[in-house]
Amino acid sequence: MLAIxxxxxxxxxxxxxxxxxxxxxxxxxxxxxxxxxxxxxxxKSAVLLHLNLRSDLVLIHPSSNNLLxxxxxxxxxxxxxxxxxxxxxxxxxxxxxxx
Numbered sequence: 648m649l650a651i652x653x654x655x656x657x658x659x660x661x662x663x664x665x666x667x668x669x670x671x672x673x674x675x676x677x678x679x680x681x682x683x684x685x686x687x688x689x690x691k692s693a694v695l696l697h698l699n700l701r702s703d704l705v706l707i708h709p710s711s712n713n714l715l716x717x718x719x720x721x722x723x724x725x726x727x728x729x730x731x732x733x734x735x736x737x738x739x740x741x742x743x744x745x746x
Contacts, residue, residue, distance in 0.1 A: 700740075704728075717742055 658665050696714065706728060708718035722739070729737040 696742075714742060715744065 706720070706724065708720045711717045719741075725737055725739055728734065
């Protein structure tokens with residue numbers, strides 16, 4: 648006997664509702680994919696500077712809050728760090744906003 652499964656009969660009984668339900672699920676999947684893309688872009692942009700520094704040690708002023716609000720310290724501290732054994736070179740990096 649050729650029996651049609653009950654689940655298929657329920658899905659195809661009202662084809663309009665089936666199409667709307669599938670469209671709703673597709674919309675939710677697209678939104679999730681967009682959120683994951685935005686999250687990955689945020690994480691990648693947050694660590695981009697750190698990845699490009701290619702350094703073993705970075706000195707930052709203790710009262711600095713974030714990368715946009717860095718405080719400068721005297722060059723004497725930079726040269727003092729360069730005086731330790733094993734330090735091959737030192738480079739100051741100045742970060743700020745440009746218009």
